[in-house]
Amino acid sequence: MNRIIAPSMLSADFGHLDRDTRMIDRSAAEWVHIDVMDGVFVPNISFGFPVLKSIRKATAKCLDVHLMIVEPERYVERFAQAGADIVTFHLEATHDVGGCIDRIRRAGARVGISIKPATPAASLREWLPKVDLVLVMSVEPGFGGQSFIPGSLDKIRELRAMAHEGGLSTLIEVDGGISARNAREVFEAGADALVAGSAVFGAPDPEAEIVRMLEA
Numbered sequence: 001m002n003r004i005i006a007p008s009m010l011s012a013d014f015g016h017l018d019r020d021t022r023m024i025d026r027s028a029a030e031w032v033h034i035d036v037m038d039g040v041f042v043p044n045i046s047f048g049f050p051v052l053k054s055i056r057k058a059t060a061k062c063l064d065v066h067l068m069i070v071e072p073e074r075y076v077e078r079f080a081q082a083g084a085d086i087v088t089f090h091l092e093a094t095h096d097v098g099g100c101i102d103r104i105r106r107a108g109a110r111v112g113i114s115i116k117p118a119t120p121a122a123s124l125r126e127w128l129p130k131v132d133l134v135l136v137m138s139v140e141p142g143f144g145g146q147s148f149i150p151g152s153l154d155k156i157r158e159l160r161a162m163a164h165e166g167g168l169s170t171l172i173e174v175d176g177g178i179s180a181r182n183a184r185e186v187f188e189a190g191a192d193a194l195v196a197g198s199a200v201f202g203a204p205d206p207e208a209e210i211v212r213m214l215e216a
Contacts, residue, residue, distance in 0.1 A: 002171065004193035005210050006031035006064050009055065010046060011197030020201065021058035027207040028214055031064040033195045038069040041093050042142030049082045056083030066114065066175065068141050069093065073100040080107035088112025088135050092119060101130050116141060117149050121158040128170055134159055139176030145198045148177025153189045160190030180209065184216035
């Protein structure tokens, strides 16, 4: 199993994004997680293409872009062109899942698909062989600082079992309420990558906090 920490820039200091991105670039984190919200799919608005391009310039690490937007198929190529290494969209946000996967793949990025807490793991069964990553939301998407939903552990285990049964190497990422206190049980449930926002950027020493999560 992999152990990847992906600090979420949603919890960074927006007035010092370059500084905070370069801190992550120095750290033991392998990915930089960027939440893109449109105010429609979720009740909040965040980053767009210009900010993504600026973050891309400040780090050589994998840019893990999570689209919480309606009709993501309209924009996935532009996010790949702006520097995203992984483009993840929501199953619930499009009527053209296959087309969205194809567009991301053609744009040269790795493909991720995400589900909200209320969406069952079984809804991803047909798509698992076609994506590189599954992102399990362990809080309601749209805002940082929420508490981890314990039932997410069963969903992670179910997805890991589905991938194993299919002989797949699909990565499982988990986003929401992650900290050093629960990182171990989430990894042990079958997760490869953990997104952490406030736990990292709210820590006295963010780089040390990332190490604590990796070593949990």
